[in-house]
Structure formats: structure tokens, C-alpha cells
Amino acid sequence: MSPRARRLATALGALLAACATAASAFPGSAAADPHGSAPSSITSVTLTKSSADMKRIAEYWNPARLKKAQDHNPATPEVKPTESTPSSAPASPTPTGGTATGAASGGEDTATTATATTPVKTGTPQTIRPTLPKQRHSTAGTSPITVGKVFFRIGDKDYWCSASSVASANRNLVATAAHCVYDAKLGRPAEYWIFIPGYDKGATPYGIYVGHSLNLHDRFAAWGDYDYDYAFVSVHDGFRWKPGKAAGTYEMESVGSLEDNVGGQGLTTRRGTGLLTYAFGYPAAAHNDGSRPYDGQNLKYCAGRTRTQVAPTRLVEHGLALKCPFTAGASGGPWLVDYDPKSALGYLNGVNSFAWDTDVDRRYDLISSPYFIASTYVVYRWAESQRAPQA
Template sequence: MSPRARRIATTLGALLAACVTATSAFAGGAAGAATVPYELTPSGVTSIKLTKSGADMKRIAEYWSPARLKEAQDNTPATPEVKPTGGATAAPASPTPGGTGTASPASSGAEGTAATGASKTSAAKNDTLQPVKPAPPVKKAGASGGNPITVGKVFFRHGDKDYWCSATSVASANRNLVATAAHCAYDAKQGKQAEYWIFIPGYDKGATPYGIYVGHSINLHDRFPGWGDYDYDYAFVAVHDGFRWAPGKTAGSYTMENVGSLEDNVGGQGLTVKRGIGLLTFTFGYPAAPHNDGSRPYDGRVMKRCDGRTGKRTAPARLVEYGIALTCTFTAGASGGPWLVDYDPQRALGYLNGVNSFAWDTDVNGRYDLISSPYFTASTHVVYRWAENQRAPKP
């Protein structure tokens, strides 16, 4: 069900003024909802709670049993193609169906806010936002096979199907924050949040070496759930402390073992906004779907990387108006993976400056050759600041 609209427009400290807005022809108009006062979320932020208690967290954890996770990984991903006018073909880089999922789980009891809107103009007054510094892990090394262990997969459910995307841990006050694409947490076209949302950092061929983290709250810019605006296709998801499945006392049984906070285990990437283009950027993710010509260079089981300098990416029909782009052959499954600038390969840490959003076939030869990200602005910083202070209840 669509979350009830619960929102009061206010400020986040005195940090920034109201954020930006607009419509997108891609979404076809998201389902709206009446605005009802609920919580003091800053203007421009939609915050949707996925769990209300430790019992909710356990219920979601139990849904993602080892057997179901294996099923979700083994299914072939697929992505509906989007063909804006003007030649180039684009497709959301994810989510991808991850399982047949015939079960009908109980509702996760999500609560949240809904958006209002005006025009796509920046209303931020603070042009000197300080970057958030990356945080190294407390318990583990920061890189595995040259890749950052902050990056992993998210699994979630829409309706009767399981899906997955890519994501990364971000340094935060709550030490339990994940950044991904908004469409990996919320279906703007249907006006529905994802359910049974989990994050697995350092995912590799089905392994969960640093634990599994259940989503507590999805935090978005209002323009995505309100208008399906892909210029705001980013989300910050606060998560519970992690757990791992340990063998139980009887054959085939499992028990949950607490592994502590996400940031303690894998660290967190920093965050920077309003950096322009032309920056050397590293992006990571788990591409899986075939290209339009049917070729399949990826299988989604291991993390992949692209790097290069960013440029502009716009699209006809207002699909993406202020995007940034990177030459890359990623396909569906990579969505939500981080764009990192000032990246240190030795520490596997840098500054989040975007997320994989769309894959593009710019020369229309049947293969994707470009990926795009929303441009991070002061509005992104507002959503992040709200999200980093969301704290999940203990089991």
C-alpha cells in the first residue's frame, strides 16, 4: 500500500532552505496523497519507516533465509527498456527481478511522507557545504580484491516479486546508513515503497562476509516519490545493526548472530556535493542483465568497476535534465552503485558524488555504453543529514 502522507515543512537546523522540485515524463505521474502533519522532516525530504520495532526487523530478516537469498541470486535479471525520443536508448540500470517469490508476507507497516512541488530551481542558500569525510572500518580491512567492502547488494520486494540493486555504506552519525538509487527503494510510478529491504556489503558469489542489514527507514528527496523525477534518483536508507546466519542446533536450521553496526564492519564512504563535471570518478556495482542485442557480459555475482571523467547527460522528454554521465558498459543490476571521487584505491575510500541511475545506448548499436547519475546538490545534503540521524530500534 502507498504510505500515508505525513509531513510538516520545516528547516534542518538552519542548514539549508527548501529544496528543488519538478515533473518527469518518465514516471507518468506518481500517485499523490493528502498532506497530513506527522513528524518534523525538513522541507524537501520524504522519510518512510520500514520497521517500527525489533520484532519487525526479525520478521524481515527471517524472510531472507539463506535459501531465499540463494534463489534471489540464481534468477535471471530483466529490465524493461525505456525509449525516449531523440535516438538514444536508455534503461534503468536496475532493479532486477531476483526471485520467483510466491510467498505473501505480512505488510512491513511502512509509514512515511509525501511530496508537494513547484518548479525545478535550486532554493539552497548555503554554497559552502562541507564534505562528509569517509570512515575506515573498525573491524576489517577496507578492500577485498581491490574493491571497496562498503559496496554490496540490496534485496527487496515489490508486490509478489523479489528484486535486487547495488549500494554502498556511507559515513554517518548513526553508523548505519546506505546510499542507493531511489528506484531501488521506492516505485514512484505505483507510489509504493520497497518492502523487506536488506543490504549485504561485500557481496561476492552469494557470500555475506560482513553481515546482512535490514532497512529501517527510506529517505528521499520529495521530487522522486512525488513526481518520479529521476534528477533526484538517490536514497539514503538507515539500517539496523547487522546479523549473520549461523548454523543451528539441528540440521538445516539457522540462528541470527548480531555483528554490530555497518560502519564498524565495513566503514563508510564520504559525501560531497556541487562538484561540477570533469572529475575522475570510480563507480562500482553488480550489473547482470543482457544488453539490448542479447549479449551478456555480466552475471551479477561479483562486483564490477568503471572509471573515467564525468560529463553532462540530459535526455529528451525531461527524463533526465541535470544528470552527469560516465562512459561504462554496465547493465541492469548496477543501479544504486556509488560514484566515488577523490578515491584512494589503497584504502578503498573516497567521496560519494552520485549513484548509478540509467544505462544508455548512445550510438544505438544494441549495447549500453554510458551510465548516468543525478547531480548531487545542496538538496542531497539535506536528505543525507536527515537520514544519518534516523536510528533503528534494537531487537
């Protein structure tokens, strides 16, 4: 992290510490206790303490609000490079995010950039195997139904990101970017957080899953360190909206656990670079030149081999990079290695974090992810131990 970014993070530290332990005044909102029962390296934010809290959040995302949700802005990182970038260096990065389809948005290729790199640490990886859903679906084999969109509220605004179901002991776990669950600039966690797997043009074919706890590394919550821009969110069993008895009303219908319905991607850490990787997400925002190839309504992917990536301003020091034209909206979407197109399953090895314009033509051509290491696995293990209260 650059001296200027580090000074900004230091200035934010007191605010973050003050805000992180303060419970909101209204029911169903987030109450963060990063240094309570969670390990010292983890910020864990409880969103729901009862089934009533879960229903309150679900009712917030009623069918009418969900219909309008696509009009909201994709979540973006709050801490950005502030130093000027030499004309010969890649342009400053911006957050990724948006909608995508099962069709390829980029072919297999090797990512290249003129930026300096930092070697990543390799070693014996921690590995969690992927799981199939209990019911096989006709869409499996074309695109991963584990991937979907998350919607949430920070302050008085609603946002959205991309995310994926991950195999876990609680069978209700979602992986996304840390900036999709926590505002590092304000030191404020997201509220009213939901996940919709298999999202396609507003449809919720596999249910809606209300967030129970947000779990991320303290380096992101306390410092806005984007080398730790990942989070694991435990969720409640899902539900879908069905027409109520009275005209114009809706009722919640339970659909069971996330993993039972869509399965879960595996997880792997410390795998190094040069791996064939599939990045999925819902890009939506325009490029810097104003062109807008994505609309955020369906799933897109890129495929290629990873390398290390360092931001010109040291905002990201140990990231992985992949050649891909994703724009904002894809943030939080999974990077999968050892991916099997037939089962649409692989191993989570990163998440969309930043997009880059490396040739300075005002169009993004590279995306980056934090490098998954042992501390990533620690956050994952804590998150899978968080179980939502039963209805």
C-alpha cells in the same frame, strides 16, 4: 522532464499521495509518512518500529531464499521516456544494475556524447569524510567492501540493486538509487529491504543489514523525477546466519554496526564535472543486442571523467554521465571521487541511475547519475538521524 513525462507524473500524483500515507496491513511492512516529522522536501518511510519487525524481515531472507535471490530481476525505473528518439540522437536510456568484480570493467576515459547538456551549479560543497572499519580486512585495497547488493520486495515480487555504506552519525547508513527503495509509478515503497556489503557470489562475509527507514527526495516520490534518483537508508546492526541446534535450522548472530564492519564512504556535493570518478556496481542484464557480459555475482567498476547529460526526452535534465558499459543490476552503486585504491575509500558524488546506448549499436556505453546538490545533503542529514530500535 518532457511535457509527456510531466503529464504522466501529474496523473500519478494523486495515486502517490494516497498511497504514500497508507500503512500496510501486515506487521513488519513499510508505513510511509512523507510529511510527518520529516522536512517537507523528504519522503521518509519507516520499515521497522521494533526489534520484532527487524527479525521478521531477517527471517524472510532466510538462507534458502537468499540462495535463490540472484534469480530475481534487478530493480529498474518505472517511468521511462515515451517519445520517439531521432536516429541521430542517443537511444532512450534504461536503468543500470547487476553484478561486478574487483577487476576493471572499463578503463579511465573521458565520457563523450552528442546529447545537449545543461550546466550544473557549483559552489561550496558539503563534505563528509569517509571512515575506515574498526577491523582492517585483507580485501581492503583491492575493491571497496562498503559496496554490496540490496534485496527487497515490491508488491508480490522480489528485486535487487547495488548500494554502498556511507559514513554517518548513526554508523548504519546505506546510499542507493531512489528507484531501489520506491516504486514511483505505483507510489509504493519497498518492503523487506536488506543490504549485504561485500557481496560476492552469494557470500555475506560482513553480515546482513535490515533496513529501518527509507529516505528520499519528494521530487522522486511525488513526480518520478530522476534528477533526484538517490536515497539513503538507515539500517539495523547486522547479523549473520549460523547453523542452529537442530539439523537444517539457522540462528541469527549479531555482528554489530555496518560502519564498524566495513567503514563508510564519504559524501560530497556541488563538485561540478570533469572529475575522475569510479563507478561501482553489480551489472547483470543483457545489452539490447542480447549479449550478456555480466552475471551479477561480483563487483565491477568503471573509471573516467564526468560530464553533464540530458535525456533526449528531458527525463533527466541535470545528470552526470560517465563512459561505462554497465547494464541493469548496477543501479544504486556508488560514484566515488578522490578515490584511494589503497584504502578503497573516497567521496560519494553520485549513484548509478540510467544506462545509455549513445551510438545506437544496441550496446550500452554510458551511465548517468543525478547531480548531488544541497538538497541531497539535506536528505542525507535526515537519514543519518534515523536510528533503528535496539534489539
